[in-house]
Amino acid sequence: MNKTEPEYKQWLVDLKKRIRQSQIKAAVRVNAELLHLYWDLGHDIVARQMEANWGSKILERLSKDLLQEFPEMKGFSSTNLKYCKRFYLFYTQDDSIRQQLVIGHQFGDQLQVVNNKDFLIP
Numbered sequence: 001m002n003k004t005e006p007e008y009k010q011w012l013v014d015l016k017k018r019i020r021q022s023q024i025k026a027a028v029r030v031n032a033e034l035l036h037l038y039w040d041l042g043h044d045i046v047a048r049q050m051e052a053n054w055g056s057k058i059l060e061r062l063s064k065d066l067l068q069e070f071p072e073m074k075g076f077s078s079t080n081l082k083y084c085k086r087f088y089l090f091y092t093q094d095d096s097i098r099q100q101l102v103i104g105h106q107f108g109d110q111l112q113v114v115n116n117k118d119f120l121i122p
Contacts, residue, residue, distance in 0.1 A: 041088075045084060062081060
């Protein structure tokens with residue numbers, strides 16, 4: 001056995017661990033960005049339906065247009081757009097009792113519990 005073999009094996013183990021951790025961090029960041037997108041989309045839907053008196057049919061039209069432009073993306077069905085709206089409304093209403101939102105800032109950080117009314121996605 002080569003005398004550098006144990007060093008190499010340990011380096012490989014450490015490298016694999018770092019790669020896996022980076023993959024998890026990337027997935028968490030992607031999910032966070034999608035949550036921001038869905039939050040913003042829900043906000044826009046609520047605002048436009050209130051301001052322009054658009055009905056529920058606008059969600060079907062928006063779904064069709066978004067799916068045509070982004071066929072590789074999932075999550076733009078009219079049902080999911082309704083969920084975006086509900087997601088936004090759920091976390092912006094302060095007068096009802098809800099389960100608290102738990103947030104982990106980065107992989108490996110401890111999770112913390114915050115009040116829903118204190119958590120706003122910019």
